[in-house]
Structures are given as C-alpha cells and as structure tokens.
Amino acid sequence: MADEICVQIKSERDIVEARQEGRKLAAEVGFSGVDLTLIATAISEMARNIAVYAGEGEIALDSIEDGSRRGIMVVARDEGPGIADLERAMQDGFSTGMSLGLGLPGARRLMDELEVSSRVGKGTSVTMKKWKR
Amino acid sequence: MLQLRRGILILPIVGLIDSQRAQQLTEQLLEGIRVTRARVVVIDITGVPDVDSRVANHLLQTVDASGLMGASVVVTGLSPEIAQTLVALGIDLGRLTTIGDLQGGIEEADGPAVGLQDLGDRRWGPAL
C-alpha cells in the first residue's frame, strides 16, 4: 500500500495543493473523471474549513482497500475551535441555496462516507471515503 | 439519449430508478449537453412508475446542473400520481418546466415558445 500523503494547511493558498494532491492520488486509484472532480471539490471544502475556522491543520490522503474494492480516504484534521452544534452542522436540507456553514452534508453527497468527530476547544477531524465504482 | 435536432436532447427514462442509476443518468446527460451543445433537454418520465424523495432530488439537481451548462430542462410524462408524490415531498414544482406528454415537450422545445426564443436564433447561427 502506498504511503499516506499529508498536506499542511496553513492558509487558503494550501487549499489548491490539497485538492490537486487528492486528485492525483484518486487518479492513481483509478477513479473516473467525474469522481476526480467530486473528490477534489470535497477536499477543497474541508481544507477551506480548516483555513477559515482553525487557521491551520492538515489533509491526510490514503488509498484504501476493502476486499476487492479500492478507494480513497481523506482525513481533514485541525486543533481549532471545534464544532459546537455537530448535529446541526450535519443537517441535510437538500437545499440548493448558498452553502453557508461547513458544507458537511454537501461533502457527504460528494463522497460515499463521511464521519466527523469534534470537541469544542480541542479540534475537529473529518474522515471521508470514496470507493471506485 | 436522442438528439432531435441541433440543440435539443431527449432523455427518455423507463423503469424504476434508484439513486445510483439516477446519478449515472445525470452524468450522461451533462456529458451529452457538452457534446451535442444542447440548449434544451427534454426528460421524459412517462415510463417511470414512481419516484421517491432521493430520485426527486436527483431530478432537481439535474435541472440545476443543466442550467449551469446553459441548457434548460423540460420534464414530460409527469403522471398525476408522481406529481402528487412530488408535492407531498415538498418539491417545488415551480422549479420544473413540465409538459404533459413527450410530443408536447418536443413541440415546446422546438418552437419559438416564450423563454425558448434563443433556440430560434440557432437556426440562423453558424454551422457547427
């Protein structure tokens, strides 16, 4: 299994690098063109959350396997303020209004799996997985 | 997918659709818009017996995504039952342009209807 790729997020400028590294890894796993964009977009939003709310953090990228399935795992973690109302942040209204807030329901739609763990004052970790169709 | 004439794409959908198939159809449709330069897409759901909330939302997303690519969507073959389901799901039917049947949808897309005048201009445009 290939090594984990870690992109440090220290400012908004690192968002582009994070999503491009993600796209590159996803291409190596063999994802389709559409999925490459979905994954890159999800990474962009999570990296943006880190830059905007926590100031700094990291995006860890791994290729993963589950039996015969191959996929990509993205962990966006920071030691920022944490999410106060996690349930509300995950609420999915299916609205196509402007994506305010953290974009978590949207990112979950882009990826196959998304889990968040967060503690106020300690930090946040978002784990996303997508499997090759 | 069928291309009626330059600028109009018809997508007839038959059978039950699950979320995964809906996503595939959307991707194919959007790629079809790109390749055929369609300005109007007619999605015909005459052959679809029922929709659930996820499929209904996929439909709305398809309408929105097509719009981002410069194409408007007309939904045809919406049965009264499905219309009721959509309303019960809280879907704003005003977001969909619907015509009763496929023939009507084609005429709407093909003729100089309100909002579709741009399509009329295409007949004068440069050959692609």
Added chain:
Amino acid sequence: MAVPILKQGNYLIASIQAALTDADLLELQDNLVNGVGRFRSRGVIVDVTALDVMDSFATRTLRTIAHTIKLRGAETVIVGIQPDVAFAMVQLGLTLDTVATTLDLEEGLALLNRRLGNGADHGR
C-alpha cells in the same frame, strides 16, 4: 495578473487557465470591476472551462463579480462550466443564482449580443 483579460469591442473576456487561489479570484474581481469602469464595457465573460474545481468560495466570488459589475451597468456571463464541475456544484448545493451561464465562449458572446441588442458582428 493570474487571469488574462481581453478587451473585445464592448466586452471583456477573462479566461481562467487553471486552479485559482482565493487571492487570484479576488484579484480577478478587482481587475474586472476596474476594467468595466475604465473601458465602459457593457458585457463581461468569465470563461471557467479550465477551472478544476468550483468550490464555495469560487462560486460566491463569481456571483459577487456579476452583481458588482451589474451595478456598473454591465452584464456578466459565466461560460464553460464542465459537466463534472456542474455536477459537483449541485451536489454541494452551490448556485450561481441569477447569473447567466452558457456552454462556452461562443454561446456566451451570442447571449450578450442578444441581450445587449448588438449586431451580429459586434464583440467578435
């Protein structure tokens, strides 16, 4: 200037070449708004064909560009959103609201010509 802007008759055409940072997008906004004022442009086209990802910031910024330019009396058209980018945008719930979008530059110019009542050759 990260994004080259061409003046074509009454129009300004900005062609995004690749991935843009937030700062690049804000610079584009400044350049377009200033350009419209300076050249009295009536239409602006932002070509995003080569943009890898349209995330929340890019979407918000394009909307702001369109609204600000409208206040200066010009129309904006966003052109070239690719199928997978359009798909990702709607999955994320992003919208360009009332901002006009067309398939590509050719369609965008045609739309501006129609909306602004220009003759067929104007802006080409």
